[in-house]
């Protein structure tokens with residue numbers, strides 16, 4: 001972390017029950033033991049090694065390096081609980097054999113963590129994977145739905161990468177398929 005760097009403070013614990021507002025802050029000082037962060041008119045102190053807020057009580061704020069990081073975690077929690085409940089209640093009637101096969105195939109894929117980073121390139125269907133640090137993020141959001149965007153920053157390590165989005169083709173039947181002999 002560097003002085004002047006922009007970070008975000010996400011409310012946790014008691015604070016998250018008061019408000020979900022995320023504070024945009026700046027790093028004021030980076031010491032051997034403590035980091036000082038300027039949050040509006042307040043100055044907050046965090047441990048340099050653990051990034052935990054310095055407080056006698058349970059911490060109210062957590063340092064985040066990008067809004068994307070916060071979004072990703074929300075999305076993760078959301079999807080996780082959706083899948084959990086999808087399989088919990090009456091799921092035997094909900095899925096077809098083919099769906100279960102697809103789910104099984106995805107689950108059996110080697111976890112991304114088995115790829116050694118940095119690597120030359122990554123290919124993934126639903127998400128972008130940073131070739132430097134392995135961070136996974138929403139590619140569509142990263143390029144802002146603009147297929148001309150080629151260079152983006154990793155929201156975690158901040159390094160630049162080139163992205164080649166690909167498209168999906170949807171083929172729709174027209175009535176009977178026209179004249180066929």
Ligand SMILES: [Zn+2]
Pocket residue numbers: 130131132133134135154155156157158159
């Ligand atoms: Zn990265």
